[in-house]
Amino acid sequence: MMSDQAALFEYLLRLGDNALILGHRLSEWCGHSPALEEDLALSNVALDLIGQTQLWLNLAGDVEGRGRDADKLAYLRDARDFRNVLLVEQPNGDFAATMARQFYFDAWHYLLLRELTGSKDSRIAEIAAKGLKEVTYHLERSREWVLRLGDGTEESHERMQTALDDLWMYTGELFETDEVDQAMIRSGMGPDLSTLHEPWLGLMHATAEEATLTLPQPGWAQRGGKRGMHSEHLGYILADLQFLQRAYPNATW
Amino acid sequence: MPMTTVTTRPSLDEIRGWLGDVPDPEVPAVSVMDLGIVRDVQWSGDELVVAITPTYSGCPATSVIAFDIETALRQRGIENLRIERRLSPPWTTDWVTEEGKRRLEAYGIAPPAEEAGGPSPFERLLRKPLVIACPRCKSENTRRISEFGSTPCKAQYQCHDCLEPFDYFKCI
Missing domain, CATH: 3.30.300.130 (Fe-S cluster assembly (FSCA))
Structure with a gap:
């Protein structure tokens, strides 16, 4: 069985990597968004997530005790060592795909952080409380876009429906528990992820209905990100994200 | 010196x-x-x-x-x-002083409109949006353009009466 310390490190990597990879994906929109307001908004959400990444990964480095800080963990690990869920590494696609991905993630992220504010590890509870305030706005915004595009023009409706359908298979992984999650539940540090599924689905159904969209049926779930088995997209993200530190090791501003 | x-x-x-x-x-x-x-x-x-x-x-x-x-x-x-x-307790707009709120408004930024400890987000998602008064002409005939503004702490609004866009300091 995995030691509690090792499980905690893994768990913190998952939290940090989810925020890092989604934050990076959103930053790819900077300068390319459909409108200036959206450009600013996407960059701001990215910034929040990168800020949260620093908190989670610095804590992961402390727990590991091998002298790695957030920067070292972000810039010097290979794809197989990343622990983010597959959903966050999916390409931006069109604006509907970006907002559907965000809505699926934000609702889960919100529910997870809310649980983590009650973690027995006060360091986790503090970061979660900070992040929760930010994620509340992320969720409000991504939900509004799902409504606006779903209940918009024929084309926007179709694009949002396609985005919900295409990304659905990546949502199953969010609620699965493995030995790392079990260790966190045992020590009172993290919630049982399966308990988040019902409130998450409730919000999804209510939103889809209001947006005149159809929520996909439960089905085959893609999984593996939490254990380091990623889609090919992650390699391309890391090529971009890590280039500078790989080409010029230890470069600083 | x-x-x-x-x-x-x-x-x-x-x-x-x-x-x-x-x-x-x-x-x-x-x-x-x-x-x-x-x-x-x-x-x-x-x-x-x-x-x-x-x-x-x-x-x-x-x-x-x-x-x-x-x-x-x-x-x-x-x-x-x-x-x-210091990360905890997390920063909240409730800590912005009355003087700070007055200065924000005079500067053209609508100050936070409610106490941050309000409804939980799931409830907030399903209620009517807050009315934010224009910091210039005080009209309540405004609309939100984006949940985010020029910095993470602000949202963007526009006033339908004086037509000016303005920032709103969000409650967190």
Whole structure:
């Protein structure tokens, strides 16, 4: 069985990597968004997530005790060592795909952080409380876009429906528990992820209905990100994200 | 000109007064004290410890704020000081002072409209949006353009009466 310390490190990597990879994906929109307001908004959400990444990964480095800080963990690990869920590494696609991905993630992220504010590890509870305030706005915004595009023009409706359908298979992984999650539940540090599924689905159904969209049926779930088995997209993200530190090791501003 | 050296230790009130003159780098109309970013000022022996908290986790201004505070205090002759970052309790707009709110509005930014400890987000998602008054003409005939503005702490609105766009300082 995995030691509690090792499980905690893994768990913190998952939290940090989810925020890092989604934050990076959103930053790819900077300068390319459909409108200036959206450009600013996407960059701001990215910034929040990168800020949260620093908190989670610095804590992961402390727990590991091998002298790695957030920067070292972000810039010097290979794809197989990343622990983010597959959903966050999916390409931006069109604006509907970006907002559907965000809505699926934000609702889960919100529910997870809310649980983590009650973690027995006060360091986790503090970061979660900070992040929760930010994620509340992320969720409000991504939900509004799902409504606006779903209940918009024929084309926007179709694009949002396609985005919900295409990304659905990546949502199953969010609620699965493995030995790392079990260790966190045992020590009172993290919630049982399966308990988040019902409130998450409730919000999804209510939103889809209001947006005149159809929520996909439960089905085959893609999984593996939490254990380091990623889609090919992650390699391309890391090529971009890590280039500078790989080409010029230890470069600083 | 050489910096003056402090011979008698300045009082904490005096130091807070000095920090009241340090502007926020992104919203210079208000000070770091007005925004509630400075959480604590204490002497620890001969060392002055100033605790600050970030408004948002990724706020790029946090390190600039720490630098500005350090510069301001050194100019006042405080040599031995440490800036401590504090995450908990997390920053809330409830800590923005009344004076800070007044200054924000005078600067053209609508101040936070409700106490941050309001409804939980799942409830908030399903209710009518808040009415935010235009900081210029005070009209309540406004609409939200985006949940985010020029910095993470603001949202963008537009006034239908005077037609001006404006920033709103969000409640968190």
